[in-house]
Amino acid sequence: MEKQFPSFLQMMSNYVKSSAKHIANGFKVTTEEQYRNRLQACHSCPNLSEEKRCLLCGCYVESKAYRISDYCPDNPPRWEKLTIGQDGVPVSIKSTDNAKGEDNNTEASNKV
Numbered sequence: 001m002e003k004q005f006p007s008f009l010q011m012m013s014n015y016v017k018s019s020a021k022h023i024a025n026g027f028k029v030t031t032e033e034q035y036r037n038r039l040q041a042c043h044s045c046p047n048l049s050e051e052k053r054c055l056l057c058g059c060y061v062e063s064k065a066y067r068i069s070d071y072c073p074d075n076p077p078r079w080e081k082l083t084i085g086q087d088g089v090p091v092s093i094k095s096t097d098n099a100k101g102e103d104n105n106t107e108a109s110n111k112v
Contacts, residue, residue, distance in 0.1 A: 003047065003055045011058030018059065021069040028068040030082065038065035041078040 005011065022028075030038065042048055042061040053060050056073040064070045071081040 005049070005053065005055060005058045014057045014059060018064070018067070018070055022067045025067075025069040029066050030068055034082065035065055038072075038079045041072070045074065045078055047074060 006014070029035075039061065042052075042054070042065060045054075047055040048061065049055055051060075052062060054064065054073065057064075059070075065079075068082045072078045
């Protein structure tokens, strides 16, 4: 039996969720090396269609591999999930005065 794409409704749901995560993650993308590694894993996967789409989620792998917030839906995943900060929540970085090395966050710098 030949593998088929998920239903159109499921593919649209996957696309909307993926796009929302990508937007929430600040449109962050993989490095060139991460992108190549992800595509290499996809191209050796039996779930890759002739159209270069994932048969598990319906996404085009070239787009999916580019977004940091996207992941491989296979079990186990063929490429590691990349996140920014703990549990995928973006990290807030405090600025410092480079000349003095002091924290510009007044709440933190007032603590003894």
